[in-house]
Amino acid sequence: MTNEERRDSLADQAAAWIPPWQRTAPESNAPGPATPDPVESARAEPDPAAPETAEPGAAPDPGAEVPRQGPPVTTIAEEGAGRRPRGGGRARVVPEPPPVLDDAELRGALEAILLVVDEPVSELTLAQVLEQPAERVGPMLDQIAASYTTAGHGFELRRAAGGWRLYTRPEYATYVERFVLDGQSVRLTQAALETLAVVAYRQPVTRSRISAIRGVNCDGVIRTLVTRGLIEECGTESDSGAYLYRTSTMFLEKLGLNSLDDLPPLAPFLPDDVEELADAAR
Missing domain, CATH: 1.10.10.10 (Winged helix-like DNA-binding domain superfamily/Winged helix DNA-binding domain)
Structure with missing residues (x-):
């Protein structure tokens, strides 16, 4: 057979070929269910292992499990290596601990x-x-x-x-x-020292109370002590509304004291007849 005859034979066979889904059973066979074509069966039967796909436009099943999609997570290894987080996420910056001094x-x-x-x-x-x-x-x-x-x-x-x-x-x-x-005297006067002592041991105290204890007007001395930063105002008295005074932090600093509890007790410096003097003053 020549090449031309072979090509004509293959062309005739291709023209006479009928697809399986268009073929009819022979008349001599008894009527019965048609033998399914394996290709069509593969197309028609769903794969039991494959997930079910909802039809277009159908409402989602409320009981169906929906896969969650969260933001990209950056691992500690990626942060430590200085890599850029996947998906454009933001890496958490961990500050370095301060160095320990010897x-x-x-x-x-x-x-x-x-x-x-x-x-x-x-x-x-x-x-x-x-x-x-x-x-x-x-x-x-x-x-x-x-x-x-x-x-x-x-x-x-x-x-x-x-x-x-x-x-x-x-x-x-x-x-x-x-x-x-350098030859200049900057010491406090005796009146200022006495007033400062009254404030230190009776604080908070009003100006009138200081004057009553010392027996003289102390307005000028109090202004001097406030100007030098040794005493300061600390509110007003609830009954009279008069200003209250107390010693300042500079007072503790100048005397080298940590707190007012370090002040020396007054008992050794009081006169022996202090009770008689108090009775006479009454």
Whole structure:
């Protein structure tokens, strides 16, 4: 058979081919169910393992489980490696903990700060500035104060007015006074000292009460003490509306006291006949 005859034979077969779904059963066979075509069966029968798909426009089944879609999650490894989060999510920035200072560096930093402060500074403030635990700052300050005392320096570190500050030692006060004052007297008068003592031991106290205790008018002295920052107003009396006065933080700082509880008791300084004097005044 030549090539042309083979092509004509294949063309005739292709033209005479009938699809399976258009074929009819032979008349000699008894009527019965038609044999399903395997291709059509595969198209018509659903796969039991495949998920059911709702028809277009049908309402969703309330009991059906819907897969959740959340924002992209960035893993800790990706954050640590500095990678960009997947899907454009925002990475959580974790701040690095502050470095822990060794004892020598912590001591040097505390000494440097204490040299420039103009008022007592608390342990909490020092801990916040240095970003160190307050449990380390307090013992280190005690250690510094003890070392200054042991070494015999001309200054010391001590508590005053709720904080810490460097002070010159009392045994060198005459030399410091000679350098600072330079022949000028800046001491308080006897009237100012008496008024300041009354405020310190009877605070809060009104101006009229101070004058009654001292037996003289104290308005000018009180203004002087307020101007110098040794006393301050702290409200008014509920009955009379008069201003109340108390000692200030500078008062504690100048006297080197940590609180008013450190004031010396008055009993040793009172006269022996104080009760007789009180009865006579009545």
